[in-house]
Amino acid sequence: MVCGGFSCSKNCLCILNLLYTLVSLLLIGIAAWGIGFGLISSFRVVGVAIAVGIFLFLIALVGLIGAVKHHQVLLFFYMIILLLVFIIQFSVSCACLTLNKDQQSQLLEVGWNNTNSAKQDIERNLNCCGFRNVSEEENCPVMCSKMSHCSPCAPILEEYSGIVLRFVGGIGLFFSFTEILGVWLTYRYRNQKDPRANPSAFL
Known part of the structure; x- marks a missing residue:
């Protein structure tokens, strides 16, 4: 039997939103784990990760409630928000996958110059000092700075930026296709009649 009925659409939408809920909780958990173990001391980085996780969790919650109750208004707003998220995420993922070495280097340098706490985290975790010159960093937090090597x-x-960008771009591209699947499922589900409802009711 082809999965096109009311119950099948509802179940698929619920499963998709449960997946988004798990991803959002994982994102919040990784950010909390990073700051708890001292890997990240930048509250801006952690704040952004947690904010994205909470945003994704709220979207998934709206989609889940809308799917369970077959609520037309919630499903409409869920579909619109998911479509906007798809456009943004698809664009960012494609940009990550198409950056060349020079663009990656410029992006890294801009990021390096615009942060202090994340800069110290990088130096401590990678055991290095300064961006291009060791002498440019006066207060280097790592031990090698005291030994001058x-x-x-x-x-x-x-060396690792290309791998990270390809990984992030690939993951983002994969999830962007699940989002467009969610938009299609929501559109289809909104226009289906609940067989248990009153046949004369407008849905």
């Missing part, structure tokens, strides 16, 4: 962070970051 530190290496700059730029070569290490540039």
Whole structure:
């Protein structure tokens, strides 16, 4: 039997939103774990990760309630928000996958110059000082700075930036297709009649 009925659409939408709920909780948990173990001390980075996790959780909650109750208004707003998230995420994912080495290097340098706490986290975790020159960092938190044999962070970051961007872009692209699937499922589900409802009721 082809999955096109009311119950099948409802169950698929519920499963998709449960998946989004798990991803949002995982995102919040990883951010909390990173700050708890001292891997990240930047509250801005953690705040952004937690805010994205909470936003995704709220979207999934709206979709889940709308799917369970077959609530037309909630499903409409869920569909519109999910479509906007798809457009943004798809664009960012494609940008991550198409950046060349020079663009990656410029992006890293801009990020490095615009943060202090994350900069110290990077230096501590990678055991390096400064971005391109060791001398440019006066208060380096790592032990190698006291022994005068530190290496700059730029070569290490540039080595892994391509892998990280491809990974982030790939994951983002995968989830963007689940979002467009969610939009299609929601649109289909909104226009289906609940077989248990009053046949004369407008749905």
